Amino acid sequence: MELQKEIDVRLKEIEEIIDGFLPEEKGYNATVIKAMNYSIKSGGKRIRPMLMQETFKLFGGTTFAIEYFMAAIEMIHTYSLVHDDLPCMDNDEYRRGRKTTHAVFGEAMATLAGDALLNYAAETALGAFDSDCDKYLVGKAVRILFNKSGIYGMIGGQTADVESEGMSPDEMTDDLLTYIHKNKTAALIEASMMVGGVLAGADNIQINTLEKIAGNVGMAFQIQDDILDVTGSFEELGKPIGSDEKNQKVTYVSLHGIDKAKADVEALSKEATVLLHTLQGDNPFLEELLLSMVNRRK
């Protein structure tokens, strides 16, 4: 398939970029660095750095600063998975078909590795001040990144998600579930596209449009995740299916039913496409990538 080939070419480049920013595994702190690198070298889909880079290209960006941020956002995404997998959280032993960080390095080291990845994400993104990029844009991009990953973004969503465990469909409201999806998943997708735009010099109106596109795709992506948790297989997903049910989580599917879930994925992605077409510039790959995210099978 043509799209997959195009994705693979970019994936290879992204892996090299991320690798270039990973710390060396030496010294008395070597174990936490090994745990960080094990976590990030996970064969993930690198959707966030890919979206960031393609949005950057859409606006004709050329600065090397983008690479610092591509690595940084993947570090943030990775730390959130490492902590999310901990026994006190989702207690997952496997992710993407291989042992989770705490299953290999123990809980204490996994906790530290997550902390270390978040901290190193800040160090890495701030490293872009040394790049050829306008310092004002770097500052703006770092602030977007950390705003979207914190309590008014990803961590806020995770908090509500943790609290929603064990809730019955009666207790769970549409409003709360939307908050969870919007923040737990969509926030970092928003950061990806917004940072890509900012570093390429997009204006504030364009950044707002990018935030909406990414918000829609992020929501659709998360709903699709809930759908796949019901319909996928271990082989396809690389993790046990039905883990949401096991954890007694109310999901978009359990709340609205599978048909409405599928219809909403469709509507959200259609709106995202329309908004994307209002932007100047042209990046057919970005559009296909966004659509593949919401129509993915795993």
Place this chain on the structure above:
Amino acid sequence: MELQKEIDVRLKEIEEIIDGFLPEEKGYNATVIKAMNYSIKSGGKRIRPMLMQETFKLFGGTTFAIEYFMAAIEMIHTYSLVHDDLPCMDNDEYRRGRKTTHAVFGEAMATLAGDALLNYAAETALGAFDSDCDKYLVGKAVRILFNKSGIYGMIGGQTADVESEGMSPDEMTDDLLTYIHKNKTAALIEASMMVGGVLAGADNIQINTLEKIAGNVGMAFQIQDDILDVTGSFEELGKPIGSDEKNQKVTYVSLHGIDKAKADVEALSKEATVLLHTLQGDNPFLEELLLSMVNRRK
């Protein structure tokens, strides 16, 4: 006692500054914010923001940017304590005489609150870009802060500390224990004084001297902590004594003996004082504060 009165005046101001940066406890993310605020409103000694502010005064600093960083470094210090207290780490139920964050909010929320504090520290420090301070100095200060709190600073020290648990005095080397103290404790003290200097416009040679002074004081502070863990009482410390022995930790005292530990505290603080006198400016309170840290009884 005069010094304590002077400390108390500053402590009150620092509490107000920190309070001003804490997020409001409302919305679907309210629980993690409550856990963050519970953790940081702990009656801590606020040594790091106090050192930062006093070093800033030593160099005649006037920008409001200092307040963002005073709050940010206390958030970083607090997150490290919240995660350090977790059952998978030190498993402490009490700190400063009251229940630890996980004991009140549960492990999952304490993990998230720690993450949230680290992330919010980045957001808070980056907020200084909106202040009256030179943007170059803000960027430099943020980078120092996150460098000293990450794998080449505090987290590196925590990693080696976790790994050293259960080691016998034969296995523990002087080199490794120095690495642990230098990074686990001294790194954030270094960041405090360096950031204070940077924001006040100190030059690189002065920043290097501040790093050495703070490094010495941080080392002495940590050795004193080991001494107090043996000689203190629950009432004085607000936590169970002998916790290092309980956790089978090799400490400076168990490695070198109490007499050498006390002598080294003395030597380190004397050197710090000499270095402090080489700097321009005069802040007698800062000197007294530094000495009180290493001579503290709790």
